[in-house]
Amino acid sequence: MPRPTDIRIAVIVAVIQIGGTLGAYHHGAHGQRGCWWASSCRVPKPLDALAFVLLALGPLALVVRRAYPRAVLLAVFALTLVYVALGYLQGPGYASLVVAFVATAVSGHRVAAAATLLAGWVLFLWVPAALGITGAPTVLALFAIAAWLLLLFTGAEALRARKLRVVEARRARERAARRRADEERLQIARELHDVLAHNISLINVQSGVALHLIDQQPEQARIALSAINDASADALREVRSVLGVLRGTGEEPPRTPPAGMARLDELVSRAASAGIDVSLVRHGRPRPLPTSVDLAAFRIVQESLTNVVRHASARAARVQISYLDGELKLQIDDDGRGEGAPTTRGGGHGIAGMRERAVALGGELAAGPGPDGGFRVRARLPVDGAR
Ligand SMILES: Nc1ncnc2c1ncn2[C@@H]1O[C@H](COP(=O)(O)OP(=O)(O)OP(=O)(O)O)[C@@H](O)[C@H]1O
Ligand SMILES: [Mg+2]
16 A cells, blocks of 8 residues: 555656646747757657656656565656657656656665666667667766766665664664563562562461461460561552552552661561561661662562571571672571572572672672571672662
């Protein structure tokens, strides 16, 4: 289906070719009629129906030039050559040929376009001469027309280069947008993983405790149920806030402070309520962190403690936070079984997600068996203040 622009261009070229030729013909009927490019020329044949058909067919063919650039160029070339060879007045009849040529060159068929230019330079000057319509072309005209054709070729090349640049820029923009979308998706998946894994593991542990104790020690079961209540409310809140980011709403101001180091004690008390004795040690002078580092550090501690609760069978864990010059170091140790360590293959996303968070900030993370048994997670997050 031709585009409206292509139809408009075809109409404009038709008006130029037919109207311009008619104008030139009537003007020539009263004045000097010449052919500057040849030594002499015959009086042109009067414009008849065939002349108008030939003048109109070229522009008509242009309508499909995007789909068939080379075929259209060939057809317009042939139509124009027949028109010239029949001895009609040479007015602006080359307009459709120029448009077809530029379309072919811009669409990347440069050899076909250049060959047509060369053939045109020879045939359009020598065929009328051979048929006696004009005399031989002058040397000056040969050069002048060659120069104009060269200019046309250069112009078409410039257009082609511009089109390529525009297409490449659009592709680059699309690639960047896709990359951003992928990153965002991953980020949201990580957030949901950490929030859900953490709270649901706690709920799992506590509900086990509650079930076990409900008959003999209802008071203890009540504590476990209250921890379940807290963890589930927290999961709901955090999931809602992640979904809010996903929807791009954020119309509701957050009711709890965003996840960050300020909420570390919460993590510690949660793990404690799951029966792990967690100690939290801070080295260096605690200071405000860039939001991205703050969140990543919190999530790393969160997932490490979640893993302790889920996998370690540990009694105690130790979280160390070191505020150093230009970086934040985290270390989470436990005294559990510490085995099955780096078997992240087979589905676990927690350690991979922690590592991605650290690497995204220019840092690193290692997780594996601790030196004295148990399991150890160590992370280094650069804090350049610029993020
Ligand atoms: N503190 C730990 N003690 C013992 N093993 C651990 C500890 N932390 C992690 N692991 C082992 O490393 C594996 C990978 O942990 P990871 O957090 O990546 O996945 P997961 O916890 O199994 O699943 P997910 O976090 O995706 O819900 C765990 O399955 C477990 O075998
Ligand atoms: Mg995990």
